[in-house]
Structures are given as C-alpha cells and as structure tokens.
Amino acid sequence: MLVLKRLALAFFGIVIVLAVIFIILLAPQNNQSSEGVDFVILANSRSADISQDLESKGVIKNGFAFYLYLKLIRGKVLPGTYELSANMSGSDIASQLAGGKFKVVKITIIEGWRASQMEEYLVSEKKLAQLVGLTKLASPYEGYLFPDTYEVKVDVTAEELIEKMRETFKHKTKDFRVTPETVILASIVERESLGDEDRSQIAGVYANRIKIGMKLEADPTIQYAKGSWAAVTVGEYKSVISPYNTYLNDSWPPGPICSPGLKSLEAAAKPAEHNFLYFFHAKGQTYFSKTYPEHAAKVRQYF
Numbered sequence: 001m002l003v004l005k006r007l008a009l010a011f012f013g014i015v016i017v018l019a020v021i022f023i024i025l026l027a028p029q030n031n032q033s034s035e036g037v038d039f040v041i042l043a044n045s046r047s048a049d050i051s052q053d054l055e056s057k058g059v060i061k062n063g064f065a066f067y068l069y070l071k072l073i074r075g076k077v078l079p080g081t082y083e084l085s086a087n088m089s090g091s092d093i094a095s096q097l098a099g100g101k102f103k104v105v106k107i108t109i110i111e112g113w114r115a116s117q118m119e120e121y122l123v124s125e126k127k128l129a130q131l132v133g134l135t136k137l138a139s140p141y142e143g144y145l146f147p148d149t150y151e152v153k154v155d156v157t158a159e160e161l162i163e164k165m166r167e168t169f170k171h172k173t174k175d176f177r178v179t180p181e182t183v184i185l186a187s188i189v190e191r192e193s194l195g196d197e198d199r200s201q202i203a204g205v206y207a208n209r210i211k212i213g214m215k216l217e218a219d220p221t222i223q224y225a226k227g228s229w230a231a232v233t234v235g236e237y238k239s240v241i242s243p244y245n246t247y248l249n250d251s252w253p254p255g256p257i258c259s260p261g262l263k264s265l266e267a268a269a270k271p272a273e274h275n276f277l278y279f280f281h282a283k284g285q286t287y288f289s290k291t292y293p294e295h296a297a298k299v300r301q302y303f
Helices: 001-028 048-054 063-073 090-098 115-125 136-139 157-172 180-192 194-212 219-226 262-269 294-301
Strands: 036-041 080-085 104-108 149-151 278-282 286-290
Touching: 036 048, 036 104, 048 063, 063 090, 080 090, 115 136, 136 157, 149 157, 180 194, 180 219, 180 262, 194 262, 194 278, 194 286, 278 294
Parallel strands: none
Antiparallel strands: 036 080, 104 149, 278 286
C-alpha cells in the first residue's frame, strides 16, 4: 500500500513537472516584443508544419508543444493571413488560428465610383495587389456594389469582395422596390446631384423625360462611356459612339454607370413629382425649369 502511494505521488509529481514545462513552452516567446508578423496559412496545411513554421519565425518557443496543445484542444486551423506577435502566448495564438481571426484592412468605397475606380483605390492605396482584375469581374454588377466602409481580410479575393458588396446592397435596399431602371436612374442621380436636397428633384426630371419619350441627355452617361468623369465637351455629345450616350440614344442606357449610395437609390425609387424637364448647377445651387426657353434664360442669368 505504501509502495502504491509512493508511485502515485511520483506519477503526480511527474505530471506536475510536465504541466509546468508545457505551460512554460506555451508562454510568450518575447513579452517585450509588440512587432506584428504576417503569418500565412495555406489550405490543407498540416498542424505539425504550421507549428514548426511558427517556431522558425520566432513567434512561439516550441513547435512541438504548440502542436500538442492544438491536438489537446482539437483546434482546427483555418487558412488565411494572420497578424501574430511574439508577445502572444501559444494558447492565444492557437485561439486566433482556430477562430479565423484574420488580419483585416478597412476600406471605404465612395458613392459614385465606377468599378475601375474601386480597383485603382484598392490596389494602389490599400496595397491589395491580389485585386488586380477586379474591374472585369465587377463590371456585370456595376451599380450593385454598395458603397460603404468595410473590414475585409488582407487576402480577400475579388470574388469575395464583390459578393460582400452585393449582399450589402440587397440588405440596404430591402425596404423599397428596386428595379434595374431604379438602379440606372440612381447611378445618374449620384453623379448629377450636389447634395441630398436635390436628388429626388433630379430623379423627377429624368422620370419626366422618360414619360414623354424625351432623351435623357445626361452628361455622366457620356463620361462613363469615355471612362473618365472629366467634363463633356460640346463635340463629344455626338462623337462618343456608345449605347451609354444618352444624347444619341433613346431611353435608359444599358446599365448603371456607377455605384449609387442609399440616398440616390431612395430618390430613384420615389422621384419627386413636378413638371421640370431641365436643370443645371451654378454657384453651388441647382436650378430647375419646365421648358427649354426658361432653362436657357436661367443659364444666361446665372452663368
């Protein structure tokens, strides 16, 4: 009986020693270090390889102890890019890898941007080089990529980002009826309006033109066809041959010309009811007219 007690105590002592060693090995590699390390885990990577890679990069003290801990907690490591640091404990790192707490970046998509502007911003300013080619993939969804501030993984794919923005569009517009024509009109209003107060009025002008079979004659549609928001020259009203040129073609252009914000979408869904057919901007204000002579007179007066 005494022998069994001694064996039990010895075994318990060994367990305690091993537990202490295990805890020490899982302690932060360097409590003083706050420098982040980008750590990429590829799909189908083995836990043993990940553990050794973490040790070789100086993030953890012991890869084998970390591997055993992952097995102990049955942690399934999710592929992606993580920002880790040597001042994190092994258990904290395991929790981050198993919880998919990826490194993220905040992006802000501006109302009125085309898909090509989104790509330029994301690749050039946010250094998301993997999004080269976004324009081609996003073009079929022009107008339906909701402009907003998003937090995305640093290794987000173009397909993932497009899907996220489309889902946001659906969520934001769930409370009112949205047709393809609504989105086209909203995209034109987004480029034409000076502020929230004139969006519905401008939407009403274009709605009125459509009702009487008048050409939309919206400058932003020509700008979209040119691939530039630079002011339209007099010659370009006829020289830009495109289905988006609403000075040459009747009715709506083939699709939206940018990503409209919620205010423009709401205005397009419910345009103001009035008799105006013309408008222009001058000195920070928008002037509306019912007839072309009235419009021309105001242009002469305010320009």
